[in-house]
Amino acid sequence: MLRVQKANRIEGKVKVPGDKSISHRAVMFGALAEGTTTIEGFLPGADCLSTISCFRRMGIEIVQEEDRVTVHGKGWYGLQEPSQHLDVGNSGTTIRLLSGIMATQPFHVVMEGDESIAKRPMRRVVGPLRQMGAKIDGRKDGEFTPLAIRGGELKGIHYQSPVASAQVKSAILLAGLQAKGVTSVTEPHLSRDHTERMLQAFGVSVVRDGLTVSVEGGQQLKGRDIRVPGDISSAAFLIAAVMMVPGSSLLIENVGLNPTRTGIIDVVRAMGGSVELVNERVVNEEPVADLSVTYAELNGVEIGGEMIPRLIDEVPVIAVMATQAKGKTVIRDAQELKVKETDRIATVVSELSKLGAKVTPTDDGMIIEGPTPLTGSRIDSRGDHRIGMAMAIAGLAAAGETWIENDEAIAVSFPNFAQILAEICR
Known part of the structure; x- marks a missing residue:
């Protein structure tokens, strides 16, 4: 764990x-x-x-x-x-x-x-x-x-x-x-x-x-x-980590910024977060840059329509950030979450609720109320790498300790996740 x-x-x-x-x-x-x-x-x-x-x-x-x-x-x-x-x-x-x-x-x-x-x-x-x-x-x-x-x-x-x-x-x-x-x-x-x-x-x-x-x-x-540039879907968890902990900042180097994948940056900015692009370049037809991320208080947003395909893998960690944002965050048109490694709508709602989050499932997404104090708990990744990492990020803002069961699933996309988390946490 x-x-x-x-x-x-x-x-x-x-x-x-x-x-x-x-x-x-x-x-x-x-x-x-x-x-x-x-x-x-x-x-x-x-x-x-x-x-x-x-x-x-x-x-x-x-x-x-x-x-x-x-x-x-x-x-x-x-x-x-x-x-x-x-x-x-x-x-x-x-x-x-x-x-x-x-x-x-x-x-x-x-x-x-x-x-x-x-x-x-x-x-x-x-x-x-x-x-x-x-x-x-x-x-x-x-x-x-x-x-x-x-x-x-x-x-x-x-x-x-x-x-x-x-x-x-x-x-x-x-x-x-x-x-x-x-x-x-x-x-x-x-x-x-x-x-x-x-x-x-x-x-x-x-x-x-x-x-x-x-x-x-x-x-x-x-x-x-x-x-191969760094995976923006992996960088999303570190961006969220900064937004969960006041006074934080982080430079994430060499991240792929394919425009069909940058929905996470657009959403964080819409919520009030700061993500700046540094050293922009093109490698093998793919845009790449370093990301300078700085903590800011977040506000709830509505996410749906054509934005969803650009951030479908990041929805679990967006839901985590929304627990600390002011107001209501609504995620819709995300039925595709039901046929991922797990039914990510049901799993996010279940596991975030264990930490004390106010999150309600809908047929095509979820509604999150914030800001809500979180309390450490025992979480089950259900064998889904993105659920495991998203809940670990939630644990950074939760009182006490959070334990992620079946954490070996994280190696699917981010083998050194635990090591990097330990390096950047103060």
């Missing part, structure tokens, strides 16, 4: 681990590319290691030394049929993006994961891939894992996605790269665009027109060097 005590001040200069979304894609695209890809700043968390494991089982040589990875790509059709099922562990990104890639391959594969993955919806990816011609089966007609895919000849489609999901969009685009004709995806709101940016870095032509993104089939990827 992770033990957290009330902090007097947060200060220092830190770096967060590499971006999880970019790390996944760098390995995948490197494996499909012709030639060698080197990755600096790779996130050696459990999810990204699952991606490496899957490609190794398909004959790709990958050398990993902590946060440096070398992928010896064999081109799009250099993958070999695996002799065993592909185990994606707890990684939704791995199984959904791999589904698009496997749909193009001339062999059969079965993919499965842990207990959490077995509950997560897969038909949102399976449906459009079937429209393209892929043969996919699974529990409940492909709604749940394990998924059995026999790839082959695909045709391009124009898919109108009912949800703004980078995983759905990416799976379709990756399949489209080896489909006949043009494949395009239109979303209700813009989701993360790491796939589009990185495909361009690997030499692929990607066309965007408003909320529609398209690729033409038959394109090849070329190996290259990738530098």
Whole structure:
């Protein structure tokens, strides 16, 4: 268990681990590319290691030394049929993006994961891939894992996605790269665009027109060097730590600031917090900067609509900050939280309430009343890394001690979280 005590001040200069979304894609695209890809700043968390494991089982040589990875790509059709099922562990990104890639391959594969993955919806990816011609089966007609895919000849489609999901969009685009004709995806709101940016870095032509993104089939990827910036979803917990403890300040270096991911900064600023960008630059098509964060008293806000896809992973820690903000914070249009590693609406409400927070669930989000004094308690992460970290941050403002059970889940995205927390707490 992770033990957290009330902090007097947060200060220092830190770096967060590499971006999880970019790390996944760098390995995948490197494996499909012709030639060698080197990755600096790779996130050696459990999810990204699952991606490496899957490609190794398909004959790709990958050398990993902590946060440096070398992928010896064999081109799009250099993958070999695996002799065993592909185990994606707890990684939704791995199984959904791999589904698009496997749909193009001339062999059969079965993919499965842990207990959490077995509950997560897969038909949102399976449906459009079937429209393209892929043969996919699974529990409940492909709604749940394990998924059995026999790839082959695909045709391009124009898919109108009912949800703004980078995983759905990416799976379709990756399949489209080896489909006949043009494949395009239109979303209700813009989701993360790491796939589009990185495909361009690997030499692929990607066309965007408003909320529609398209690729033409038959394109090849070329190996290259990738530098992965720090993950803003991890930085969000440290930003929140500053806002929970009066008199705090922190410099977070080398953070990826993809505009589809910076909702957390916009919300903190809207609540009255101070987050300044320092040393702005562009690395591998991705904007990067250092974040100078300073404590300020927060006010409640309403969050919904097109903002939600830009901060969906940060909602648990935004709810934590809202417990110390003046007034009411309303989070809506966040139904997607119900199909994450846990039902994050129910879990956030349950665990924050143990600390004394005033938080009420709604069908598509939650309402938090603040400011509310928090008291340390025993918290269960439920095996969800973001719940574990969010509640640890809440513990920084809670009287007494807070214990996070099942804290090993945190290693999925932030392996040295406890160490950094100890370094910055005074």
